[in-house]
Amino acid sequence: MVAWYGxxxxxxxxxxxxxxxxRDAFLLDxxxxxxxxxxxxxxxxxxxxxxxxVSLGHAAFFGIGAYAAALAGARFGQSPWLGLLAGVxxxxxxxxxxxxxxxxxxxxxxxxxxxxxxxxxxxxxSRWRGFxxxxxxxxxxxxxxxxxxGLGHVAWVYLxxxxxxxxxxxxxxxxxxxxxxxxxxxREDEDxxxxxxxxxxxxxxxxxxLSAALTSVCGALxxxxxxxxxxxxxxxxxxxIRFALHTIIGGIGSALGPYLGAILITAxxxxxxxxxxxxxxxxxxxxxxxxxxxxxxxxxxLPEGLTGLLARLRRPRAAARVADRAHA
Amino acid sequence: MLTLEGVTRxxxxxxxxxxxxxxxxxxxLLGIIGPNGAGKTTLxxxxxxxxxxxxxxxLFEGRDVTGRPPHEICRLGLTRTFQIVKPFGNLSVLDNVMxxxxxxxxxVRSARADxxxxxxxxxLAPYAGARARALPIGLxxxxxxxxxxATRPRLLLLDEVMxxxxxxELAGMVALIRRLHAEGLTLIVIEHxxxxxxRLARRIVVLHHGEKIAEGTxxxxxADRRVIDAYLGEEFVLAEA
Amino acid sequence: xxxxxxxxPAQIDALTQLGVSTILLGGIYALIAVGLTLIFGxxxxxxxxxxxxxxxxxxxxFWAFTLWRLDPYVVLLVAIPLFFLVGLASYVLxxxxxxxxxxxxxxxxxxxLSVALQNVALVAWTxxxxxxxxxxxxEVVRVAxxxxxxxxxxxxxxxxxxxxTLFLFMRSTHTGRVMRATAQDREAxxxxxxxxxxVYRLTWAIGIAAVGAxxxxxxxxxxxxxxxxxxxxxxxxxxxxxxxxxDMVGALLGSLIVAGVEVVGSYFFGAAWKEVLYFVLFIAVxxxxxxxxxxxxxxxxLGA
Numbered sequence: 001m002v003a004w005y006g007x008x009x010x011x012x013x014x015x016x017x018x019x020x021x022x023r024d025a026f027l028l029d030x031x032x033x034x035x036x037x038x039x040x041x042x043x044x045x046x047x048x049x050x051x052x053x054v055s056l057g058h059a060a061f062f063g064i065g066a067y068a069a070a071l072a073g074a075r076f077g078q079s080p081w082l083g084l085l086a087g088v089x090x091x092x093x094x095x096x097x098x099x100x101x102x103x104x105x106x107x108x109x110x111x112x113x114x115x116x117x118x119x120x121x122x123x124x125x126s127r128w129r130g131f132x133x134x135x136x137x138x139x140x141x142x143x144x145x146x147x148x149x150g151l152g153h154v155a156w157v158y159l160x161x162x163x164x165x166x167x168x169x170x171x172x173x174x175x176x177x178x179x180x181x182x183x184x185x186x187r188e189d190e191d192x193x194x195x196x197x198x199x200x201x202x203x204x205x206x207x208x209x210l211s212a213a214l215t216s217v218c219g220a221l222x223x224x225x226x227x228x229x230x231x232x233x234x235x236x237x238x239x240x241i242r243f244a245l246h247t248i249i250g251g252i253g254s255a256l257g258p259y260l261g262a263i264l265i266t267a268x269x270x271x272x273x274x275x276x277x278x279x280x281x282x283x284x285x286x287x288x289x290x291x292x293x294x295x296x297x298x299x300x301x302l303p304e305g306l307t308g309l310l311a312r313l314r315r316p317r318a319a320a321r322v323a324d325r326a327h328a
Numbered sequence: 329m330l331t332l333e334g335v336t337r338x339x340x341x342x343x344x345x346x347x348x349x350x351x352x353x354x355x356x357l358l359g360i361i362g363p364n365g366a367g368k369t370t371l372x373x374x375x376x377x378x379x380x381x382x383x384x385x386x387l388f389e390g391r392d393v394t395g396r397p398p399h400e401i402c403r404l405g406l407t408r409t410f411q412i413v414k415p416f417g418n419l420s421v422l423d424n425v426m427x428x429x430x431x432x433x434x435x436v437r438s439a440r441a442d443x444x445x446x447x448x449x450x451x452l453a454p455y456a457g458a459r460a461r462a463l464p465i466g467l468x469x470x471x472x473x474x475x476x477x478a479t480r481p482r483l484l485l486l487d488e489v490m491x492x493x494x495x496x497e498l499a500g501m502v503a504l505i506r507r508l509h510a511e512g513l514t515l516i517v518i519e520h521x522x523x524x525x526x527r528l529a530r531r532i533v534v535l536h537h538g539e540k541i542a543e544g545t546x547x548x549x550x551a552d553r554r555v556i557d558a559y560l561g562e563e564f565v566l567a568e569a
Numbered sequence: 570x571x572x573x574x575x576x577x578p579a580q581i582d583a584l585t586q587l588g589v590s591t592i593l594l595g596g597i598y599a600l601i602a603v604g605l606t607l608i609f610g611x612x613x614x615x616x617x618x619x620x621x622x623x624x625x626x627x628x629x630x631f632w633a634f635t636l637w638r639l640d641p642y643v644v645l646l647v648a649i650p651l652f653f654l655v656g657l658a659s660y661v662l663x664x665x666x667x668x669x670x671x672x673x674x675x676x677x678x679x680x681x682l683s684v685a686l687q688n689v690a691l692v693a694w695t696x697x698x699x700x701x702x703x704x705x706x707x708e709v710v711r712v713a714x715x716x717x718x719x720x721x722x723x724x725x726x727x728x729x730x731x732x733x734t735l736f737l738f739m740r741s742t743h744t745g746r747v748m749r750a751t752a753q754d755r756e757a758x759x760x761x762x763x764x765x766x767x768v769y770r771l772t773w774a775i776g777i778a779a780v781g782a783x784x785x786x787x788x789x790x791x792x793x794x795x796x797x798x799x800x801x802x803x804x805x806x807x808x809x810x811x812x813x814x815x816d817m818v819g820a821l822l823g824s825l826i827v828a829g830v831e832v833v834g835s836y837f838f839g840a841a842w843k844e845v846l847y848f849v850l851f852i853a854v855x856x857x858x859x860x861x862x863x864x865x866x867x868x869x870x871l872g873a
Contacts, residue, residue, distance in 0.1 A: 292685030
């Protein structure tokens, strides 16, 4: 398990200094998005990476958060912070349900049930016109101020950074603490973990519920930042896959992995958007071809992702020793 | 210390364990043998809480633990190992054992010290940093025992920890089991091969088709007509597999 | 007190219509799902890219029709061997390396394949909704008093014919029996000298050929766009889980159930909410009958 304190310090430090050095709104915007995607992927990592419960429906929690914050402002005239809290509460409940499913279903069955769950929410959000405004989505009113989350780019950078650092801390805790060791046991072999006195079922539910709540917070902030909630985006399978993709490419089960993945993928996406947006519609999809292919290659040849690769480069001898043992 | 009262476990039409009565005293080393499919592992699964018996009760230290989940039974002081070893493959040997220790101690630091001790006892010290997945089968069986020991059981169930070992490894495992027994641990050991068991246990229970067909000292059991018949049903494995 | 309501001619008519619609739709769903369940049953892999091969089949039919005026039913003759080859290629390039890997690795591999294929289509053909209208799509046929277009009826007939052929292949040929033996017990099959690698390659290729053919067949009925596979594959998951993952007969029954839920659901609740019905059904089956409605095997073992 590699927490990569040095790398994290470098990464988050650079993000903290960025608004001082750069005033360009386009770059700051990309930074906020990277940090939010990084945090959302870190939240996915709590269930998918640390507890080994691979969900392909985490957009459900992201969408719950986004809708809760947006509806709080647009429909009830309340602060999006209250919406955020409501979203967390709903996601805790939804996470409990999904967590319960994970106790009955393993592997692909669990992944399938999470897809179904997010699809149900997608349909409800896009069809329940009276409450969610249906498929048109909800524009989030911009009202300047912290309480209404109407912030400038610089403030958004620091808010997103705070969440990112907090989630990094949560993951480091999951690597170093007693619960973290027990989760690793559950991930590696549930029956064995149970035999060693670990309440595996409860632990899985806790991990998934925590992961759901953390994801929901990202959804709420994202909705306020972007200013529009589209049900077909926030509840999409694409988004669920995206959280997983960032994490796997960056390094699943490592605290820094989700951030590395999010930065890499978002950077290329942003670059291609800016460069090719006028050329032809759909051309930006090229980055997803690259990442789909990368996903296939990474899980097969580099299952520990970028952080695993960095570890090998840094300690080639240790890696060679491990390889020797593996062949022994 | 452990009492089974008429334990029966069926799967569909098949009765894997039928009305088994068993009594294990504190400090005892009990052997359970039987041909393939005799219900030995099913019996462990019932004792350790993986299967709920349809009939009968399991009492551990006087307490009814029938149907309790495995992790609770482990916390009460009864830990089992798996016949098909289940190491946490991507973790180091040390981490594997620490996960066991953390059931008893809350701080990661003291769990590490604790695990170091257990690893030493089990002769795994040279491999503490190796990934469990990379270990050869003999060492993985040892790790299985080490991890279970780390949960500080008062009763340890060992499921075929000697099967598939080469003679040197087998001798090491026998020595380890003897040492644990000498230190006061109560053990139930399942084996398919009788030979190793004959040297180890003072009392042996024989299962066949889910039923207890004999019980006694190794010599008594080996002379029992029904036991010989049961084992003659398949290949002759009294000596060596 | 009102006299009890009796089924008048109008209700009977509606029932027949719902029944016929269910069967027509179910036949097509069966062909989509049968490849998925075959692949799961034999390889123990859930193919998350299944819908993308369907989408490619739809595009094949679209371009053949648009460029060369080729009727989808003609294209089908080429599509089946072509998708068989696509299946072979994707097996060798992608699946072969992860066939012995963990479930999570397999999930991500097929998800990666899905993302890549979807976006190849997006980059190559943009995100526009496209459709074709061959002559038979506007030809009205009356079946049991209900109007259907000819494409729907022909698609149903061909889908059923292909599914039945696949069944016969699995039941009566040597290769089919070898495949079923592998599904039942991998290790025993290996011990009996079955080359499981070959079986998996063939299974995957057949599964892809079936879903590619389904894509061609549905092309006159639905729009084509890069994520068109998604709606079908979600359906196929429901079908396959209802029938018990890996169970071919179950998949047929599952198709009829899903089609029935869809048809009856749209009739009573409107098209907007029918999907909720089958996803709820899906989750309920996963929770309460993870081996499928008709399954008996311990599916937790399959899922483990």
